[in-house]
Structure formats: structure tokens, C-alpha cells
Amino acid sequence: MIAENFKRFELQPFLIEALSEQGFTLPTDIQERLIPAIRNGRDVIGQSQTGTGKTLSFLLPILDRIDTKKSEVQAVITAPTRELAGQLFDELKKLIAFCPENDQIHAKLLVGGTDRARAIESLKVQPHIVIGTAGRIGDLMDDQALQVYTASMLVVDEADQMLDMGFIADVDKVASRMAEDLQMMVFSATIPEKLQPFLKKYMTDPRHVQVEPKHVTATKIEHRIVPLKHREKIKFVVEIAQSINPYLAIVFTNTKEQADEVADAMTQAGLNVERLHGGLQPRQRKQVMKLVKEVKVQYLVATDLAARGIDVKGVTHIINYGLPKDLDFYIHRVGRTARAGMDGIAYTIYENHDQTAVEKLLKRGVKFTYYDFKQGDWIKLDRAPLGVPGKKKTSKQAADKSEPNKNKEQKRTGGKAVAKAKKVKPGYKKKARFKQAKEEQRQRRIKKKK
Structure with a gap:
């Protein structure tokens, strides 16, 4: 099987099968460091850029812990936008498609811009996992259609963007109604100072993993x-x-x-x-x-x-x-x-x-x-356009470039260099030309006397 390397996490067989089907071979750095902690029920902060594999780092251990015998919400995953929530839901579906027929995990996507009445109707049977925007999840909680008090796992994805868009209050509302022994998983590219009060309110000694990409952007x-x-x-x-x-x-x-x-x-x-x-x-x-x-x-x-x-x-x-x-x-x-x-x-x-x-x-x-x-x-272009920052010249390159001008100047002045003004002031070019002319005149007089 392709995903043999994931077996050491002791994940359920259907998850290994799903990973093999998608061609995954080795866990990424963030998956290596967070999957065991999440499986053990620990609060975590995953700080990483896009493309580090953070989505699977929380989906895999959450799915591994779902008890399908209980028809109740056990995990809530929040995202700042409908599009991102939809992508997370698509990734989740790829994994749960391999659940045994008699042991199915049920999930719901709950986002704004969809029929609210239809969403309420679909929640007559509570799903095991909810993925959505915090605002819509909160609305359905207020309607008493969604019961999150049974859920003990909460994911806050793109937390810095949640903060920027003013959605942290909505996440706070959801978290406050979840189980007392809440396990919170926060994922973000950055952890702003303004996010700290929210983290301290819900998290206890979180495992903070920061994954720096080898290159700030892809090498290609x-x-x-x-x-x-x-x-x-x-x-x-x-x-x-x-x-x-x-x-x-x-x-x-x-x-x-x-x-x-x-x-x-x-x-x-x-x-x-x-x-x-x-x-x-x-x-x-x-x-x-x-x-x-x-x-x-x-x-x-x-x-x-x-x-x-x-x-x-x-x-x-x-x-x-x-x-x-x-x-x-x-x-x-x-x-x-x-x-x-x-x-x-x-x-x-x-x-x-x-x-x-x-x-x-x-x-x-x-x-x-x-x-x-x-x-x-x-x-x-061989170099940065005028006014555009580029690679700075080394002192040797600068000296090499100035050498021809230096030789030309010495030839014109009989081998004696003309001192340049230290500070650039208005009219400095005119003054420099005047000094140069005076020096040339002095050199001619010396030559005539000889």
C-alpha cells in the first residue's frame, strides 16, 4: 500500500485506504508533529503557510476518533469563507468515502448563501461532523436545529483571517456552547497578538507547532x-x-x-x-x-x-x-x-x-x-529598471565600474585627480567644472614654463 508510512499513527484502516487511493506516501512535517497530539486529545496551534498539509493534519485524527454509534455532533470545523469551507468539506468526503458500509460517518456543510429552511430540515438527524462558516453555524444553533453541546472537538482554520474579517466573535459564540472538555485546534499562517485573549480563554497548554517552508515561495x-x-x-x-x-x-x-x-x-x-x-x-x-x-x-x-x-x-x-x-x-x-x-x-x-x-x-x-x-x-532586462530595487553591487563591482572614469579623469588633469565636493548642493556641477578648468589652466602654465 502507498500510505504505509501513515500506519504508525495507528489510524483506522479506512483512512489508510483513502490516503493510498489519493497517492499520499509520506506525512508532511506538520502532520508528523500534530496527528499524534490531536489523537491524544491535546489542544494544538498549527502555524504554517498554504501547501504544508495542515488540512489532513486535523481531518485524519478527528475522523479516527468519531464514534459512529452515537448520532450526535462530535466535531465542528469552522472556516472564514464559504469557498474555503467547501474545500474542506470536499477533502473530508474523499476520506469518509472509504468508511465501512455499516460504520458510516455523516457530515454536513453549513454556510451562508444557502437555503436556511432546507438546512434546518437536514439537521433532524444530527451529523457527526459539521464544517461551515461560524456565522451560519451560530444561526442554526440559535434556531435549535444544530446541537453542538455534545461536540468536544473544534477546529478554527485560517484564524488570522477570521480575526481580520471580524468573525472571531462568531467562533467564540460556537465554542461557548460546546462541551466543557473542549479540545481546540487552531490553524493560521500568523498568530496576531489580538488573537491571544481568545486562545487563552479556551486552550490549555496547547502544542504549538510552527512549520517554516524551506523556501518562502515555491522554487518553480x-x-x-x-x-x-x-x-x-x-x-x-x-x-x-x-x-x-x-x-x-x-x-x-x-x-x-x-x-x-x-x-x-x-x-x-x-x-x-x-x-x-x-x-x-x-x-x-x-x-x-x-x-x-x-x-x-x-x-x-x-x-x-x-x-x-x-x-x-x-x-x-x-x-x-x-x-x-x-x-x-x-x-x-x-x-x-x-x-x-x-x-x-x-x-x-x-x-x-x-x-x-x-x-x-x-x-x-x-x-x-x-x-x-x-x-x-x-x-x-539585465538589471532592475531605474527606481526598482534590485541586487546590490558588491564593493568590488562598484570599484571596477568606476575605474574607467577614474583613468579618464586623471588623463584630463595631467595625472592629478580633482577633489569632488563631499555633499551634493545646488550648483555643484557648475562649481566642479569651474575647479576643473582652473586646474587645467594651472597645468598648462606649469608646462609652458618648463
Whole structure:
């Protein structure tokens, strides 16, 4: 069996079979460190970026502990967005599909934008596991349709995003009504200080595992910086999109207004494009994601909050209409491509005010290549464009470059170098030329006397 390495966790046979079917061979770092702790009922904090295998690190031990003889809710898994909740539910279904026929685990997806009355009707028989958004789960608790007081396992996925979007209060409401011996599992890319009061309220001596990726981004991503210069930005991003012919490209914008403007311009240019942002109705967002998963869309224009955590296969290109204010989002954006050993290219349109942000990304280890796009052709630049931060020259390289000028200057002045002003002041060039002329005149007088 392919998943033999997972057997040491003593998981139920159906889980090993499900992992083998999906081709999993070795547990990831976060799975190695958290699966045993979760199976033993311990509170955990898993701090890691996308793509580290965190989803299986909690789904596997939770499923392993479900008692199918009890028709009651035993685990609640919360996510900040409907899309992310849907993805978690899809992963769960792949695992429970291998349950024995007489020992089935039942799960429900509960998110906003769906028929509430139908959800209430479906909960007449309580599921073993609930996955959903905290707001909808809370509403169904208030309706007394969902009974979470029997559940002792709670997962808070993408906790930092929950905090950013103001959903921690909803999670708190759910947690407060669960079993007293609550085991909480929190997963997040970062653990902000403002999250600490919530963690301390529910967690006892949690096992905190922080997994740093070997590289800040996937090694097969090429990060291209393209200067905007004098060009009109929306027209320019359309030209870039037209030039790349992707399998699937995601164009990231910082606001939903920008997303609409860019998507409209791309549509007018005849491109196969959809948009995804918080201004869409739930039904529209669901339809867009369906089209994307069915590969019926070539370009998706999205905002960070709408797209974070979405795992879409086949993304070949990322286009950053602008750099995000929170540079962690840059890592999340480009992390949509170059998955499963594939290549990917991330284009970033650069403006002068982006200089500080680019410098910070360089310090994080992002390696940029510099390109310009002229008359439909990509032109690779030997160095960073003027004003764009790049790799700094070594002292030797700087000295080598200055040597020709130094020799030229010495020749003009009879071998004697002219001192330059220490500080750059208004009119310094004129003064330098005057000093140089005076020195040349003095040298001529000396030569004449000789």
C-alpha cells in the first residue's frame, strides 16, 4: 500500500485506504508533529503557510476518533469563507468515502448563501461532523436545529483571517456552547497578538507547532517585475493577459472596485474572464468557482480575501495588478501557482511607490527577474529598471565600474585627480567644472614654463 508510512499513527484502516487511493506516501512535517497530539486529545496551534498539509493534519485524527454509534455532533470545523469551507468539506468526503458500509460517518456543510429552511430540515438527524462558516453555524444553533453541546472537538482554520474579517466573535459564540472538555485546534499562517485573549480563554497548554517552508515561495515560480512607466494601468494589464495565453491565470487586485474595472476591461478585450470578490452574491460566487473548477474560465480576477485559501488546480500564471499592503498576501497570491511540481510565473506591475514593498520582499528571499513589455514582446532586462530595487553591487563591482572614469579623469588633469565636493548642493556641477578648468589652466602654465 502507498500510505504505509501513515500506519504508525495507528489510524483506522479506512483512512489508510483513502490516503493510498489519493497517492499520499509520506506525512508532511506538520502532520508528523500534530496527528499524534490531536489523537491524544491535546489542544494544538498549527502555524504554517498554504501547501504544508495542515488540512489532513486535523481531518485524519478527528475522523479516527468519531464514534459512529452515537448520532450526535462530535466535531465542528469552522472556516472564514464559504469557498474555503467547501474545500474542506470536499477533502473530508474523499476520506469518509472509504468508511465501512455499516460504520458510516455523516457530515454536513453549513454556510451562508444557502437555503436556511432546507438546512434546518437536514439537521433532524444530527451529523457527526459539521464544517461551515461560524456565522451560519451560530444561526442554526440559535434556531435549535444544530446541537453542538455534545461536540468536544473544534477546529478554527485560517484564524488570522477570521480575526481580520471580524468573525472571531462568531467562533467564540460556537465554542461557548460546546462541551466543557473542549479540545481546540487552531490553524493560521500568523498568530496576531489580538488573537491571544481568545486562545487563552479556551486552550490549555496547547502544542504549538510552527512549520517554516524551506523556501518562502515555491522554487518553480518565476517572479517577474514589470514597470508601469507612463502606461495606462488597466490597458497594460489587459495587454499582459493577452500575451501569456495561460491554462488558468489569476489577476489579483486590492479592492473589489479594481476587480470590476479590470474584469470589465478584459471582457471588452474578448478574454474568457470571471471575477470573484466580496461584492458578489453567494450564488454568483458559487457559480464562478464551479466554472473555474470545470476549467471553463481562462482568467479569474479576484481580491485577496475572496481568493485566500482557495485551492484551484492548474493555475499557471499570477498577475498582480498592484502589490498588497500586507506582504503576506503576496506569498498567498503566488502560492496559487507552481503546485505539485509544476512551473508558474507571477507578474507584478511595479510603480514608484512600490519600492519599499519590493525591498522587503527581496529581504524575505523572493528572487525577482526584471522584464519590460513593448509592442507585444517580453524583453528581459539585465538589471532592475531605474527606481526598482534590485541586487546590490558588491564593493568590488562598484570599484571596477568606476575605474574607467577614474583613468579618464586623471588623463584630463595631467595625472592629478580633482577633489569632488563631499555633499551634493545646488550648483555643484557648475562649481566642479569651474575647479576643473582652473586646474587645467594651472597645468598648462606649469608646462609652458618648463
